[in-house]
Amino acid sequence: MHISEGILSGQVLAAGAAITIVGTAMGLKKIDYDQMVHVAILASAFFVASLIHVNIGPVSVHLILNGVVGLLLGMAAFPAIVTALVLQSLFFQYGGLTALGANAVVMAVPAVLVHFLFLPLLGKSPRLTFVGGFLAGFVSIGLSSLLMALALWFTNEDFLKTCIAIISAHVPVMVIEGIITGFCVSFLLKVYPEIIPLRKSR
């Protein structure tokens, strides 16, 4: 899901960078001192998730895990994802530093959105917790695909075909990430409920 360097137009890159700076600043302001370990753990999960790839036809897709990061961190997901993306770019040559802003928007904005949409479902019952987690993983990848498609579309209209390819290629990842996020939050709620923001505030 990382957009390579030299693909997007200057305007799209600039808009991405501006949104990322604002999002990261807001996220850093919101992070609670006690939450820092959770932020680091989830940023690490995001950092390594991209190494797990799935070949679907001619397209190669990889796990992203922005759903679980966003669901559990909320606005703090922005700096966590940006940090992980910088390190992926430096250590694995994924994406690239010039496309960092756009890639961060593609992955972090849906992460923050699913936090507000699905966090209320967690902790109500085991089934609802799983459903909330599943929807967070599923929807975050869907929205990320849509944002990536929009970024490419704003750059060049010829990309429209590619956009359909991106969304269709990521449907299996949406399902996989939904299941992973569902099981992940169900498990965490049992063994480490402090990581779930809703539980913490009760």
Added chain:
Amino acid sequence: MKKIIILIALVFFMPATAALAHKVIVFAWVEQGQIHVEGSFGSDRPAKNCTITVKTPEGILVHQGITDTQGLYSFALPEGLDSDLILELNAGTGHSGQWTLPKDELSLESSPENLKNKMAQKQSLEKSPSLVRIAAGIAVIFILAFLVSFVKKRKKGRHNA
């Protein structure tokens, strides 16, 4: 604390099941009057049916082609060219990669030793990220988290004072 250590261990060992890279790798070399291009997403994952665009550093289009099912494409060395060549592979869906062939390589006929070096270079590019790099990345994340929490704690202390 025990729970946090378990979580860190889970994160750290997660890539052990399928640690393969996801980036576009383009590699080109000259052999017997031909330029050979190979595109992949890492080892054993060829970039099939992808567009190869060959340009000069000034942006003049020299050649265009499409990789085969093994991610390979070959074409004759352009005549009368006195500049580097930039080969770009467009894998679609926002993925692309570049390789520059310096002009002195275009005029040289590759020796077996030179080719061997080139292949070694190609293999190192296709290598999956090492465990050391993954560990270093995670270490950087935790160091940054520590720094942010240190700053936040100091600010909190000042407010309370």
